[in-house]
Amino acid sequence: MSDVLVLVDHLDGDVGKPTLEMLTLAGRLGSPVAVVIGGDSAATAIVEKLGQYGATAVLTVDADQLGSSLVAPVVSLLASVVASRAPIAVLISSTTEGKEIAGRLAVRLDAGVLTDAVDVALDGSAVVVEQSVFGGSTIVHARATRGVPIITVRPNSVTPAAAPATPEVAQVPVPPVEGRQATVVETTVDEGGGRPGLSEASVVVAGGRGVGAAENFALIEQLADSLSAAVGASRAATDAGWYPHAAQVGQTGVTVAPQLYIACGISGAIQHRAGMQTSKTIVAINKDAEAPIFELADFGVVGDLHTVVPQLIAEIAKRKGS
Amino acid sequence: MKIVVTVKLVPDTTADKRIDPATKRLVRTGETVLNPFDEYAIEAALQLKEKLGAETTVTVVTMAPERGKEVVRKALAMGADDALMLSDPGCEGSDVMGTAYALAGAIAKNGFDLVVCGTQSTDAITGELPGALAEFLGVPGLTYGRKFEIDGTTLRAERETDSGFLKVTTGLPAVVSVTKSINEPRYPSFKGIMAAKTKPTTTLSLADLGIEASAVGLGAAATVVVDSAERPARGEHAVVKDEGDGGKRIADFLVSRKLL
Ligand SMILES: Cc1cc2nc3c(=O)[nH]c(=O)nc-3n(C[C@H](O)[C@H](O)[C@H](O)COP(=O)(O)OP(=O)(O)OC[C@H]3O[C@@H](n4cnc5c(N)ncnc54)[C@H](O)[C@@H]3O)c2cc1C
Ligand SMILES: Nc1ncnc2c1ncn2[C@@H]1O[C@H](COP(=O)(O)O)[C@@H](O)[C@H]1O
Numbered sequence: 001m002s003d004v005l006v007l008v009d010h011l012d013g014d015v016g017k018p019t020l021e022m023l024t025l026a027g028r029l030g031s032p033v034a035v036v037i038g039g040d041s042a043a044t045a046i047v048e049k050l051g052q053y054g055a056t057a058v059l060t061v062d063a064d065q066l067g068s069s070l071v072a073p074v075v076s077l078l079a080s081v082v083a084s085r086a087p088i089a090v091l092i093s094s095t096t097e098g099k100e101i102a103g104r105l106a107v108r109l110d111a112g113v114l115t116d117a118v119d120v121a122l123d124g125s126a127v128v129v130e131q132s133v134f135g136g137s138t139i140v141h142a143r144a145t146r147g148v149p150i151i152t153v154r155p156n157s158v159t160p161a162a163a164p165a166t167p168e169v170a171q172v173p174v175p176p177v178e179g180r181q182a183t184v185v186e187t188t189v190d191e192g193g194g195r196p197g198l199s200e201a202s203v204v205v206a207g208g209r210g211v212g213a214a215e216n217f218a219l220i221e222q223l224a225d226s227l228s229a230a231v232g233a234s235r236a237a238t239d240a241g242w243y244p245h246a247a248q249v250g251q252t253g254v255t256v257a258p259q260l261y262i263a264c265g266i267s268g269a270i271q272h273r274a275g276m277q278t279s280k281t282i283v284a285i286n287k288d289a290e291a292p293i294f295e296l297a298d299f300g301v302v303g304d305l306h307t308v309v310p311q312l313i314a315e316i317a318k319r320k321g322s
Numbered sequence: 323m324k325i326v327v328t329v330k331l332v333p334d335t336t337a338d339k340r341i342d343p344a345t346k347r348l349v350r351t352g353e354t355v356l357n358p359f360d361e362y363a364i365e366a367a368l369q370l371k372e373k374l375g376a377e378t379t380v381t382v383v384t385m386a387p388e389r390g391k392e393v394v395r396k397a398l399a400m401g402a403d404d405a406l407m408l409s410d411p412g413c414e415g416s417d418v419m420g421t422a423y424a425l426a427g428a429i430a431k432n433g434f435d436l437v438v439c440g441t442q443s444t445d446a447i448t449g450e451l452p453g454a455l456a457e458f459l460g461v462p463g464l465t466y467g468r469k470f471e472i473d474g475t476t477l478r479a480e481r482e483t484d485s486g487f488l489k490v491t492t493g494l495p496a497v498v499s500v501t502k503s504i505n506e507p508r509y510p511s512f513k514g515i516m517a518a519k520t521k522p523t524t525t526l527s528l529a530d531l532g533i534e535a536s537a538v539g540l541g542a543a544a545t546v547v548v549d550s551a552e553r554p555a556r557g558e559h560a561v562v563k564d565e566g567d568g569g570k571r572i573a574d575f576l577v578s579r580k581l582l
Contacts, residue, residue, distance in 0.1 A: 103450025107457035112544030141548040182464040182492035190486035197484030245503040299575040303564025311569025
């Protein structure tokens with residue numbers, strides 16, 4: 001079987017769920033080969049987990065050797081692994097950085113790049129991806145016409161499936177990075193209180209104008225934390241300065257497709273829907289029964305979020321406790 | 323200093339976007355507006371110009387058919403000095419690679435110290451172009467940037483990440499893309515709108531750039547759409563009125579869906 005490269009997302013020895021999803025998809029195409037940037041020690045801690053989800057090989061790279069240049073070293077690394085292993089596809093998580101890596105890699109390899117795949121399949125020897133486009137209104141099947149397909153996979157698209165394998169582990173050499181590059185001089189980890197990233201969270205709790213004030217977003221955060229969720233916001237809320245711009249969900253913000261999206265005090269304007277309507281399950285709380293968000297919601301409550309949300313938080317605590 | 327801003331014509335954000343079943347391409351007739359993300363890029367360039375002084379110029383560049391003049395005019399009205407429009411039937415159907423290749427040709431011909439892009443376009447939402455452009459131009463790429471400071475030929479910025487931000491520096495020339503947190507784009511003033519009418523816009527063809535027709539357009543695209551369909555409507559749904567038990571009912575629902 002041919003190799004399928006998967007670029008692993010990991011933090012502190014923990015493999016991100018999007019990576020497990022990509023391993024599952026890779027297994028449908030061939031033998032998943034995981035590329036781990038982060039030195040030997042980090043890799044040892046996660047090799048086992050990668051094997052549980054089907055990685056037949058784990059290629060490790062010493063992060064220190066990659067240096068402090070932005071993005072470009074990862075692109076050079078993947079290009080060299082593609083050259084040495086000739087995979088039939090490269091899977092990268094559809095995060096902002098993942099998409100950039102994919103686009104640059106495609107230029108280096110003169111290969112087709114397919115963004116935001118929600119599924120992959122083999123059609124004969126061709127890799128075909130399913131993509132969700134135009135804010136989720138259209139489903140497209142597409143393939144690359146030349147080169148190895150570089151595919152970014154949207155988090156939460158499949159359920160990771162255990163497929164135990166015992167991966168061979170090999171360290172791969174770091175290729176030299178050519179030319180001038182932008183350099184990282186300092187890394188600051190967020191304000192965000194340890195919440196998952198918005199684009200890959202399995203649960204997103206979002207607040208809109210109905211939240212009423214910046215300080216009331218504490219309630220949205222509390223609900224989010226009770227579900228280990230990321231916090232999103234409508235543009236009305238971010239424009240009002242109640243929450244950071246980076247949290248804006250929608251056509252001119254972030255696109256999310258979590259297992260669960262809870263919209264609190266959001267009317268559901270078309271630009272907002274474009275960024276969240278492919279969420280698997282949508283719950284809405286809004287005091288206006290006519291709000292368009294209810295057309296999308298699997299479950300909606302017409303009521304005041306200031307009373308419904310605290311009750312929901314209490315109920316979640318109660319049920320988790322029992 | 324020569325600053326170039328890439329701007330794109332996109333469908334209105336309220337437009338229904340769809341794929342033509344025959345050509346398998348986005349129906350682009352409804353395209354009317356300047357990509358909202360690019361307004362931040364223009365504003366960032368104008369603010370740099372204000373700081374750096376009069377020798378700094380801001381040129382906008384777009385690859386678009388004739389009606390792309392609309393977005394060019396808006397950029398000029400905001401304060402850009404001049405515009406390059408790559409308009410050629412051969413560009414039609416380009417994917418991100420073809421677009422980046424052609425834009426790189428136009429930008430290289432114009433000359434640049436700094437290229438400023440939006441993070442993404444509202445139709446494609448790939449955000450892949452800025453990085454691809456850096457690759458083709460062979461210069462550093464610094465994407466998702468905010469808080470720009472230029473000191474001689476060094477640019478310092480913060481790069482937003484999913485979990486915080488990085489402080490990054492790059493030498494110039496370079497390609498950067500900017501996030502929404504960088505600024506509040508200005509509205510064109512009446513004076514700006516009037517001035518835009520006399521600002522130079524140069525229209526370029528692929529031949530002007532020495533680009534072979536086989537390098538861009540539909541024929542050169544490295545990806546192809548096999549088929550497309552509208553997403554089926556969402557399944558059944560329930561909306562209930564809060565009778566003092568709204569939160570509890572949501573919890574019940576989450577349990578029924580095994581989400582709790
Ligand atoms: C070019 C362009 C791009 C845009 N891009 C985006 C985008 O990316 N993302 C985005 O979100 N928007 C975007 N918008 C804005 C969008 O059109 C809407 O204006 C915005 O989404 C509205 O946010 P909202 O739902 O929070 O506010 P509103 O539409 O004002 O809705 C607030 C809702 O809260 C409800 N409410 C009020 N108080 C309570 C309460 N106590 N309890 C419960 N419910 C309550 C109200 O009934 C109402 O339905 C864009 C607009 C334009 C023109
Ligand atoms: N046809 C185009 N002409 C000019 N700039 C473009 C074009 N397509 C994309 N861009 C620029 O690239 C950015 C990212 O777009 P995209 O990668 O298509 O999501 C946009 O914000 C624009 O600045």
